[in-house]
Amino acid sequence: MTEPILSARGVSKRFGGVQALKDVSFDLYPGEVLALAGDNGAGKSTLIKAISGVHHPEEGSITFDGRDLSGLLPGAVRDLGIETIYQDLALADNLDVGLNLFLGREIVRHLLGFLPVLDRTKMRTESAAILQNLGIRVPDPTLPVGNLSGGQRQAIAISRAIYWNARLLIMDEPTAALGVPEQRLVRDLIIRLRERQVAIIYISHNLNDIFAVSDRILVLERGRKAGERKASETDDNEVVKLMMGSA
């Protein structure tokens, strides 16, 4: 067995009086899709935010590729190869496709050799190439992404991750706001990314989605780890029972 790319050990996080995460441990291997299941408030979002550097757990450790992630800011975590795609899409609606793809890592050229200016053209052409790779055409790359459809916006978020060579992709309800064909696009994309040895953490309320794409299922219940099963060795009933805390 290869080394796990991500290891969480005893991760705990409180918000005031609320214990959002309590002693959660798991491993994730390259090319593996781990589904996070759990009811609302079970701690799924807190867990992925702890990995991506938005929250900092009080106890426990998270290591990625042998590196301790504690104390790192979201930008530093992304630089290590952990990309997060959020349910609210994390795109700035007023910026165009290129700027959104490169937000936080803009391409800059130097005017007259010293004055730094954004290279909007390069960012647009690069992003058009990436989107074409995914088979997604955007009518006008100079339009603010707020004018695009939900699927197109999701595609931009995903292509951002791929462009930045993510080795761990975290997806929070990536299909929640999408129509059926666009949901299929995202599911197929996950399978393709797995073939490229990308590790994926996948959050969904939809058990069909979870069983369709994941290798393992980690169930959270009120901040605790309620159980961990191989997708091939469990079924809907057991997962639901774990989610309810009754297994």
Next chain:
Amino acid sequence: MDDTYKQDKATPQLSESTRLLLIITKAWSWVFLALILVFFEVWSQIEVGRSFLWSTYNLQSLGVAAVQILMLALGLTLVIVASHIDLSIGFITGLAAVMAAVLIRLLDPFTNDLYLIALDMTLGAAAEPLKTMFLGDLLGVTVGQSVSVVIAIAGAAAIAMVPGLINGWMVSKLKVPSFIGTLGMYGIARGVALLIAGGATVSIQNDVARDWGNGTHFEVPYIVVFAILCAVAFHYLLSSTRFGVYTYAIGGNYQAAVRAGVRVDRHLIILFMLSALTAGFGGIIYTMRFSAGAAQAGEPILLYAVAAVFIGGASLTGGKGTVVGTVIGALIIAVIQFGLVFINVAPYWQFVAVGGVIIIAVLIDQSRSTIDRLRSTS
């Protein structure tokens, strides 16, 4: 790859009237500026019998009026793009005006000494012949006075940024809504400025300050040149740098900016400090123009500055607005302000007219959002 994935959305076909509306909403401020210029030109030709625009004095007055508005509006543009507001700038202007005047009054008696110290510090031993050459004569006084003006400008600008720093800290770290936080700072800056000034106007007698505030080069006032340089710098900052993109990103989707690794707290603090800095420059310019600093220097301009930013295409919801738009907005208000006086209309109509233009700007912003929706759904 399956063809159903290809989300090809043809560019929506817009009707002729929608397209016309789109052009109007995009360029209306330019058109509006041209229209009011024509209006005032025609009116003054008929009623006053003189040209409105074909006059160096009029153009200079217009420029100076626009400068005072623009200095407050420049920094404010960035704050509004980031979907915040800074109401304190009116009295930060007053604070800086009073501070500049107080500092110049304080320093002027020592100007010759300051001049000598400045010479020693910059030139060392080579300063000796200069000292004997200029000391006591007219040029010596000028050099000495400019030393105190430069120190006063730096000091007043630095002090103006203190309330900006506090504004940014309140808004970013303490999560105080900027409308309320800067309204509080409005009161504080006003009170402090009045306290320092002793409730009165602080007059100065410094020829260099007066010259910088009122002098011209090829008929162009120095302060207009300075404001143009500031506008160019802010335009570059907002349109061509990472700092500008992050400002738009924060205004468009705060969470997206956070998740992209933008240091939003620090960014907001810098934005409010820049806003205070340009407002402070506005106050310093006021003091140099009138050879007096007053706590109320920025009071009437606050409304005009906010109006200029919104006329220039910014939106209360943030994420929109440009420096070029703000410059046009400031020019529109300056033309209304000065034009109404020129054609002998009671000055109070200024407020009515500017208020009307603000409402028009908001209506146009609304219709622009409607058109954007039409474009993306049709």
